[in-house]
Amino acid sequence: MNNLLVLPFLIPFAVGAILILFSKHIGLQRFLSGLTAMLMLGVAIYLLSVVRTEGVVVLEVGSWSAPFGIVLVADLFAAIMVLMSAIVGLLCLFFAFRTIAPEREKFYFYPFYFFLLTGVNGAFLTGDIFNLFVFFEVMLISSYVLIVMGGTNYQLRESLKYVVMNIFASILFIATMAFTYAVTGTLNMAQLAERVAELEQVGVLNVIAMFYFIVFGMKGALFPLYFWLPRSYYGPPAAVAALFGGLLTKVGIYAIIRTFTLIFPHNQEFTQPILIWVGAITIVIGGLGAVSNFDFKRILSYHIVSQVGYMVIGLGLYTSLAIAAAIYYIVHNIIVKTALFLYAGTAQRITGTTDLKQMGGLLKTHPLLGWMFFITGIAIAGIPPFSGFVSKLSLVVSSFETEQYAVGGIALAVGMLTLFSMIKIFMYVFWGEQKHTKAQGKTKVGDLLLPAIPLVILTTVLGVAAQPILSFFLEASNQLLDPSIYIDSVLKGGGA
Amino acid sequence: MKRQVRASNLMLHSITRVVTFILLAFSIYLFFAGHNSPGGGFIGGLMTASALLLMYLGFDMKRIKKALPFNFTTMIAVGLLVALFTGVSSMLFGYPFLTQFFDYYDLPVLGNTELSTALPFDLGIYLVVVAIALTIILAIAEDDS
Numbered sequence: 001m002n003n004l005l006v007l008p009f010l011i012p013f014a015v016g017a018i019l020i021l022f023s024k025h026i027g028l029q030r031f032l033s034g035l036t037a038m039l040m041l042g043v044a045i046y047l048l049s050v051v052r053t054e055g056v057v058v059l060e061v062g063s064w065s066a067p068f069g070i071v072l073v074a075d076l077f078a079a080i081m082v083l084m085s086a087i088v089g090l091l092c093l094f095f096a097f098r099t100i101a102p103e104r105e106k107f108y109f110y111p112f113y114f115f116l117l118t119g120v121n122g123a124f125l126t127g128d129i130f131n132l133f134v135f136f137e138v139m140l141i142s143s144y145v146l147i148v149m150g151g152t153n154y155q156l157r158e159s160l161k162y163v164v165m166n167i168f169a170s171i172l173f174i175a176t177m178a179f180t181y182a183v184t185g186t187l188n189m190a191q192l193a194e195r196v197a198e199l200e201q202v203g204v205l206n207v208i209a210m211f212y213f214i215v216f217g218m219k220g221a222l223f224p225l226y227f228w229l230p231r232s233y234y235g236p237p238a239a240v241a242a243l244f245g246g247l248l249t250k251v252g253i254y255a256i257i258r259t260f261t262l263i264f265p266h267n268q269e270f271t272q273p274i275l276i277w278v279g280a281i282t283i284v285i286g287g288l289g290a291v292s293n294f295d296f297k298r299i300l301s302y303h304i305v306s307q308v309g310y311m312v313i314g315l316g317l318y319t320s321l322a323i324a325a326a327i328y329y330i331v332h333n334i335i336v337k338t339a340l341f342l343y344a345g346t347a348q349r350i351t352g353t354t355d356l357k358q359m360g361g362l363l364k365t366h367p368l369l370g371w372m373f374f375i376t377g378i379a380i381a382g383i384p385p386f387s388g389f390v391s392k393l394s395l396v397v398s399s400f401e402t403e404q405y406a407v408g409g410i411a412l413a414v415g416m417l418t419l420f421s422m423i424k425i426f427m428y429v430f431w432g433e434q435k436h437t438k439a440q441g442k443t444k445v446g447d448l449l450l451p452a453i454p455l456v457i458l459t460t461v462l463g464v465a466a467q468p469i470l471s472f473f474l475e476a477s478n479q480l481l482d483p484s485i486y487i488d489s490v491l492k493g494g495g496a
Numbered sequence: 497m498k499r500q501v502r503a504s505n506l507m508l509h510s511i512t513r514v515v516t517f518i519l520l521a522f523s524i525y526l527f528f529a530g531h532n533s534p535g536g537g538f539i540g541g542l543m544t545a546s547a548l549l550l551m552y553l554g555f556d557m558k559r560i561k562k563a564l565p566f567n568f569t570t571m572i573a574v575g576l577l578v579a580l581f582t583g584v585s586s587m588l589f590g591y592p593f594l595t596q597f598f599d600y601y602d603l604p605v606l607g608n609t610e611l612s613t614a615l616p617f618d619l620g621i622y623l624v625v626v627a628i629a630l631t632i633i634l635a636i637a638e639d640d641s
Contacts (some may be wrong), residue, residue: 006593014580020573062594 016114220252238345246338275316282309361434387462512554537618541625579620
């Protein structure tokens with residue numbers, strides 16, 4: 001028993017509720033939320049260190065013992081994800097201080113920001129699949145509010161699709177849980193894993209596994225259910241788009257990895273090709289979308305789709321290195337994607353547009369922005385020494401090791417497309433004739449870039465210190481590949 | 497509101513006065529019936545919200561706002577915090593989050609009664625449900641004008 005586990009979602013929840021009371025005091029809201037985000041980062045680091053030294057940490061909420069009550073479980077993978085959400089949450093919040101309009105701030109921006117983090121962290125930590133649904137809903141409902149807030153025409157149109165799409169996914173999710181319960185008689189993930197193993201994952205259990213894949217794939221923007229993402233992430237302000245782009249799809253991917261390593265890993269002949277090929281098609285489609293678009297934010301959104309595919313391929317290959325590569329990819333992508341969206345917001349602040357064809361010559365007036373974008377852009381394209389290189393390399397190596405040459409080839413080829421679209425942004429936005437006015441050229445963006453600097457440092461560190469970090473992720477992936485660690489700590493060791 | 501004609505509807509007025517009390521009493525019964533038998537904060541809160549809504553329908557909005565001078569948004573926050581604090585309070589004594597405790601006491605009027613920490617938790621839920629239901633419906637109603 002360790003109450004530490006509730007803190008990552010209890011703190012933002014409590015602070016979100018308190019912030020409702022002070023909705024008209026912007027200064028106080030900013031102060032409180034900034035402090036909270038820093039506290040959450042501290043808690044996340046502490047949680048990771050505890051999990052590292054003590055192994056899987058379990059909390060039986062309300063003293064109801066597993067499998068009857070709800071358990072919270074933190075293994076290394078979950079703790080890493082909580083840490084990532086704390087980092088992104090903190091940096092996007094500081095970006096929001098500078099960019100969010102006061103009308104939005106008065107209209108409960110900060111409470112919903114923290115409720116969103118509540119849902120995200122809860123989804124990472126829960127050990128009960130129904131509870132996972134509940135935290136998904138907390139996250140989604142807050143995201144509906146954040147995405148529609150401001151209420152421009154475009155936002156309303158696109159968020160309607162976003163809402164309809166996600167409600168449909170939620171209905172499917174809850175129906176799938178009903179099937180799961182009917183077949184296995186439990187919703188506790190550890191016990192579910194045990195029972196699925198006993199029933200040998202055939203027939204109806206494969207159907208259920210695929211239903212989960214579809215549900216989480218919708219949230220994670222996998223082919224063919226990605227179409228809502230590029231459009232709906234275009235509408236909201238940069239701070240929100242960065243938070244969504246960095247974090248939200250990864251929650252879906254986290255859930256896929258969790259269910260397919262813990263509960264449904266027993267029928268690899270059936271699941272492996274599906275995971276790998278859905279992932280491969282996703283990266284191709286996302287890459288093509290990024291190449292064909294001429295808008296800063298849209299290109300980035302298509303990249304999210306593309307990169308999500310790599311993570312699913314990593315899971316599909318199902319070797320220790322491949323899953324470590326998938327975790328590496330998630331971490332790398334959260335950092336880099338958030339940074340890129342922050343640059344998009346900054347460039348939009350300067351030029352007033354995100355259309356590549358109406359931008360140009362930013363490198364002359366804002367060199368820092370230009371070079372930070374350059375570093376992050378080549379990091380995402382997978383050029384050494386940055387984090388994208390290591391994650392892509394280990395993924396390609398493990399695809400060759402498992403003799404999935406076609407998939408490895410696709411991953412490499414689409415890497416070229418990613419590089420191409422990043423260079424396209426760089427050429428249009430930063431090179432060429434200056435298309436913004438002189439007054440716009442004098443816009444000071446130093447304080448806007450400040451939140452992105454830690455991200456640039458992180459991507460460099462992740463790339464340069466690849467050896468220790470990869471071995472740490474290998475530790476996490478070995479924990480995922482041996483579900484008995486998770487199951488035993490929930491069902492046997494939890495009551496202590 | 498456009499339909500203030502209703503404010504002079506005698507039938508509705510008289511019925512509202514009686515039915516509101518029945519609804520409120522029933523909602524309190526439901527609230528206390530909670531957590532061991534059907535009832536609890538959620539359903540009690542909905543019932544209370546429906547009673548208040550009936551008052552809004554029967555009389556005009558200004559008058560009810562004077563009679564019930566609550567800020568419902570604040571009420572949501574307070575409700576959330578009450579529920580949350582109940583969960584946290586068990587942590588302060590070293591038990592897992594949301595652990596509940598109960599015991600039986602001899603209270604003056606009620607006799608032997610079960611008092612449990614689930615009650616303040618339910619109270620929080622009750623406040624949130626009442627406040628959210630009214631916030632949503634009033635927002636739609638005010639939009640009309």
